[in-house]
Amino acid sequence: MLKIKGLTKSFGGLLAVNKVEFKVKDKQIAGLIGPNGAGKTTLFNMITGSFPCDAGTVHFRDEDITGLKPEIVSLKGLGRTFQIVKPFRNLSVLKNVMVGGFAHTNNFRKAQKKAEEVLELVELTKFKDVPAHTLPIGLKKRLELARILCTDPQLLCLDEVLGGLTNIEVIQMIKLIRDLNERGLTILMVEHVMSAVMSLCNHVVVLNNGQKLAEGTPKEITKNSKVIEAYLGEGYDAS
Amino acid sequence: MLLTQIIISGLLLGGIYVLLSIGLTLIFGVLKIVNFAHGSFLMIAMYGSYLLFKQWHIDPYLGIIIVAPGLFLIGIAVYVLVIKRVMVAPDVAQIFATVGLSTALENTALLVFHADYLSVRTTYADVVLTIGQIRISLALLIGFLVAIIITFGLFGFLKYTYMGKAIRASTQDELSSVLVGIHREKIYMVTFGIGLATLGIAGAILMPLYPVFPTVGSHFVLIAFVVVVLGGMGNMVGAMFGGLIIGLIESLSGFFISPSMQQLVYFVIFILILVLRPQGLMGFKLRRRVVAK
Amino acid sequence: MKLSKKTIIQLTILAVVAMIPLVLDNDYYLDMIINIFLWALLAGAWNLTAGYGGLLSLGHAAFLGIGAYTSTILFVKMGVSPWIGMLAGGLLASAVGVLLGYLTIRLKGPFFSLATLAFAEIMTIIAVNARGLTRGSEGISVPFKPSFANLVFQGKIEYFYIGLVLCLIPIFIAKYLEHSKIGYYLMAIREDEVAAKSLGVKSVRVKLIVTAVGTFLTAVGGTFYAQYIAFIDPYYIFSVGLSTQIALMAIIGGMGTPFGPVLGAILISFASSYLRSALGSAQAGVHMIVYGLLLVVIVILIPHGLISLTQRKWKKQAANKGGDKTIVKN
Numbered sequence: 001m002l003k004i005k006g007l008t009k010s011f012g013g014l015l016a017v018n019k020v021e022f023k024v025k026d027k028q029i030a031g032l033i034g035p036n037g038a039g040k041t042t043l044f045n046m047i048t049g050s051f052p053c054d055a056g057t058v059h060f061r062d063e064d065i066t067g068l069k070p071e072i073v074s075l076k077g078l079g080r081t082f083q084i085v086k087p088f089r090n091l092s093v094l095k096n097v098m099v100g101g102f103a104h105t106n107n108f109r110k111a112q113k114k115a116e117e118v119l120e121l122v123e124l125t126k127f128k129d130v131p132a133h134t135l136p137i138g139l140k141k142r143l144e145l146a147r148i149l150c151t152d153p154q155l156l157c158l159d160e161v162l163g164g165l166t167n168i169e170v171i172q173m174i175k176l177i178r179d180l181n182e183r184g185l186t187i188l189m190v191e192h193v194m195s196a197v198m199s200l201c202n203h204v205v206v207l208n209n210g211q212k213l214a215e216g217t218p219k220e221i222t223k224n225s226k227v228i229e230a231y232l233g234e235g236y237d238a239s
Numbered sequence: 240m241l242l243t244q245i246i247i248s249g250l251l252l253g254g255i256y257v258l259l260s261i262g263l264t265l266i267f268g269v270l271k272i273v274n275f276a277h278g279s280f281l282m283i284a285m286y287g288s289y290l291l292f293k294q295w296h297i298d299p300y301l302g303i304i305i306v307a308p309g310l311f312l313i314g315i316a317v318y319v320l321v322i323k324r325v326m327v328a329p330d331v332a333q334i335f336a337t338v339g340l341s342t343a344l345e346n347t348a349l350l351v352f353h354a355d356y357l358s359v360r361t362t363y364a365d366v367v368l369t370i371g372q373i374r375i376s377l378a379l380l381i382g383f384l385v386a387i388i389i390t391f392g393l394f395g396f397l398k399y400t401y402m403g404k405a406i407r408a409s410t411q412d413e414l415s416s417v418l419v420g421i422h423r424e425k426i427y428m429v430t431f432g433i434g435l436a437t438l439g440i441a442g443a444i445l446m447p448l449y450p451v452f453p454t455v456g457s458h459f460v461l462i463a464f465v466v467v468v469l470g471g472m473g474n475m476v477g478a479m480f481g482g483l484i485i486g487l488i489e490s491l492s493g494f495f496i497s498p499s500m501q502q503l504v505y506f507v508i509f510i511l512i513l514v515l516r517p518q519g520l521m522g523f524k525l526r527r528r529v530v531a532k
Numbered sequence: 533m534k535l536s537k538k539t540i541i542q543l544t545i546l547a548v549v550a551m552i553p554l555v556l557d558n559d560y561y562l563d564m565i566i567n568i569f570l571w572a573l574l575a576g577a578w579n580l581t582a583g584y585g586g587l588l589s590l591g592h593a594a595f596l597g598i599g600a601y602t603s604t605i606l607f608v609k610m611g612v613s614p615w616i617g618m619l620a621g622g623l624l625a626s627a628v629g630v631l632l633g634y635l636t637i638r639l640k641g642p643f644f645s646l647a648t649l650a651f652a653e654i655m656t657i658i659a660v661n662a663r664g665l666t667r668g669s670e671g672i673s674v675p676f677k678p679s680f681a682n683l684v685f686q687g688k689i690e691y692f693y694i695g696l697v698l699c700l701i702p703i704f705i706a707k708y709l710e711h712s713k714i715g716y717y718l719m720a721i722r723e724d725e726v727a728a729k730s731l732g733v734k735s736v737r738v739k740l741i742v743t744a745v746g747t748f749l750t751a752v753g754g755t756f757y758a759q760y761i762a763f764i765d766p767y768y769i770f771s772v773g774l775s776t777q778i779a780l781m782a783i784i785g786g787m788g789t790p791f792g793p794v795l796g797a798i799l800i801s802f803a804s805s806y807l808r809s810a811l812g813s814a815q816a817g818v819h820m821i822v823y824g825l826l827l828v829v830i831v832i833l834i835p836h837g838l839i840s841l842t843q844r845k846w847k848k849q850a851a852n853k854g855g856d857k858t859i860v861k862n
Binding site: 048050069070071072074075079080082086087088089090091095098099100102103105106108111147148151 | 711712713716717719720723724726727728729730731732733734735
């Protein structure tokens, strides 16, 4: 589904992403982990078109999308959420999601109906007329997810979607992600919450200092000594 | 040599344009606000200078002692009453608060002074110095010298005094400057005051050279904006280069093109810069303040 | 079709307004109302680009001028009916607006405004200097040859109805925007452009569309102005003062709402009339002083415009009925 080759980006003198290469297969839940500053969000921004790439290519479903603008990438089926949520603050929850709903239709009724269905799916229906800025962070994250889901993505890139959530919220979100994957959605998630990564992901890529450190199943990478040294720490149990 | 004459006149004029624009770029650099009323305050300074001369026969250059602090105080007042309240507001508020202010001020001037062109005729106003083959108007030369002195004075202030350093710190990293104990409100207030004070001086040195009328501000403010955008919004050194360049361009184009088309040259330059290189000549880091992603 | 209470009230007001010329024979008042229609059209058009599109233009008068000059030059030099000229002017203004918009699209708020200001000044200079085309600083008069085709009329009634229809157009467009894809996209862009793009919103295209519509209507207003006032002064028609006045009405009334500009136009026009009669013609600039100050005050204290004062009443009633929960617990 997603193929990244030789992606490189510098900011001034800093080489943020250095020839990163990996693949995400259809219907996988892939995790992108690594210490802070490893270049994960930068990589995300390069994949989704928010940052230009100095070098390398991004192929989405065998189509070269390198350097395409974010709105085009999104319409092709590659959706993303933001690390720091960006709700349309003064709009209601329903209106927020409807913006996503218009991605593949011009019809108001259709967009509204689709938005209502998605709200149902993420269990936000009772908040549909509430202004987005009044929601607590956990619900804002769910709103952000609902919004991009409404655009019918094939691949969903989640940028630390579990950040700032309570334990209960994390469990709820994990369940939601698993449900979405079972419905056919491929997922690439940047995460720090290791329990989630271990339980959800069937494929993990580890980034450090802008370079790919390791790639494999969760079990494999927790046993990888380089990963342990750079990020996980000793005594980490993959179960 | 005619060309040398044109160039020298242009540079002298440019020096004055530097003074005209430096307040604008300073205010933008610190407060991040584009002051659309910049021209109106220049107009106030010029009327102030004019009145001092008319009523009490105070020479405009001497009048600086009154006009500059006067404009400084006006700046403080405007900051507290208006600017402060729109700093955290959306663009609409920032733009139209200063636009509204400008409209009100210009029309007040129209009401009080009518549309007449008023001039200051000092005894030495018509003196023209002749150095070799170059003829220079004394008023222009004095204006240039005052402008240069004040500009360097301002640079010195910013570099060596505590307040100056605090102001510079605010332009570079606001959060850090707050953490270090710099009182942000005070900085904004003082900066705005200084910005208007420079206009006070600019107005005073312009009076012997130009007449004042209610919309004189609009004429000069466009020049100020072109200078500032050319040099880089928020960049003081840029304003210096920008001012001199624009002065030169005005002088040259005044010779080669008809006066009415002269203005066209500015505006076209202005739009070209905004479209092609919005950060101006020197504003490397400031691109993000002018252009959205 | 179910008509809400609000709609019925609005339609009634419209019907009443439409009947005014049949009842009122006073040219002075008719003239005032026609002016209100013109301002409402211009403020409404600006509102589309600035209020809904978020593009705060300070040079909108440029498009007014383009419309006025295009239709008038075509009429005076080639005998083309101003109705066609209106369309031509509108299309020309649209094209220019889109081009200018495309070039300046990445400029942030105040810098975009500055660019539009510069553009308006450029137009003034061109108009004043292209003497062969525009008769330069003298301005152009529209010849008085009354006929429908010439869009010149003896009396005020025809102007009244044309003006009425024209000023309704931005209102209908604004209302359409509130329930349409492009309207939602514009709202999203205003709230958070980056987030909007991540959802597939082609922000450049959407902004340019709303620019094209806004400038088209402004130019149409320009033609109407030329035909009604019968004289174009290049120093006035492109002026910052005029642009400011248009923007002022929309802001004071309420930007980003369908009726805000109309409210602004009505209030400012009445205020103008009042000030003129109370202070006499000697104090010509006073109303502008008042508007300038009013603009500052409104923008600071009532940023959503005066119309938001009426809306708050509606919202409070609705909220009380529905049991509004503004703090949500998990």
